Amino acid sequence: MFRSRVLPDLTATEAFAACISARLMAGDTVLLSGEIGAGKTSFARAVIRARMGAEIDVPSPTYTLVQTYAARDVEIWHADLYRLGDPDEVAELGLDAALGSAICLIEWSDRLQGAGPAGALSLSFDAGAEGHRVTATGPEVWDSRIGACLD
Ligand SMILES: Nc1ncnc2c1ncn2[C@@H]1O[C@H](COP(=O)(O)OP(=O)(O)OP(=O)(O)O)[C@@H](O)[C@H]1O
Ligand SMILES: [Mg+2]
Structure with missing residues (x-):
């Protein structure tokens, strides 16, 4: 798939993340790319909170x-x-053992050898003048699974 949309503010990112979160299954990997501050952690935090059904603390796993x-x-x-x-x-x-059984949300996955599982959904974030743009790429199956989140 190759789909893209603008997320005008953090609330839009959170709504997009909740939409994706509801559609993720055990074994899914989402690769998050984009420059520092592009919104990778903001997205992951909102996916986790939506899935947990609670506003839990989700620190950046930087360290x-x-x-x-x-x-x-x-x-x-x-x-x-x-x-x-x-x-x-x-x-x-x-992490390699978790891939394929857990839902894995991975920032800076270019550090991985082979850059992650073949079936992964890739979301690339870009903070520009129009807002933060997200571009979704990956196997075509993702189009039917998460396409509604990009409308
Ligand atoms: N759609 C949006 N529009 C405007 N601001 C946003 C949007 N989404 C996220 N932000 C803001 O942009 C910043 C993104 O920071 P975040 O930590 O999520 O980036 P990151 O890509 O994880 O960076 P790093 O590479 O350092 O981990 C936060 O301050 C967040 O509030
Ligand atoms: Mg981050």
């Missing part, structure tokens, strides 16, 4: 690299690989 959350029906892994030293650390973190 811990991963934070995990036990939602009612699925585990959610939130990773920020910006400070990943060596791709081998992915196994040490347990």
Whole structure:
């Protein structure tokens, strides 16, 4: 798929994230890219809160690299690989084992060797004059699964 839309403010990002959150299943990976401050963590935080059904604290995993959350029906892994030293650390973190069973939201996934699972949904964020733009790419199946969130 290749779809894009403008998110004019944080509230729009949160609504978009809630829409995506409701459509994610165990085993799904969402790769979040974009410059520093583009809104990757804001998106992930809103996905996690929507799935948890509570306004829980969702810190950026900048230093811990991963934070995990036990939602009612699925585990959610939130990773920020910006400070990943060596791709081998992915196994040490347990992230490679989580891929395919948890919902994995991964910031700076370009640090991964092979850049993540083939079936992943990629969301690229870009803060521009018109607001923050999100562009969704990935296998065509995502179009039917999350296309409504981009209308
Ligand atoms: N659609 C939006 N419109 C305007 N501002 C937004 C929007 N979405 C998020 N923001 C704001 O932009 C900033 C994005 O910060 P955030 O930490 O989410 O970025 P990030 O991409 O995770 O950065 P980093 O690479 O440092 O982890 C926050 O201050 C947030 O409130
Ligand atoms: Mg971030």
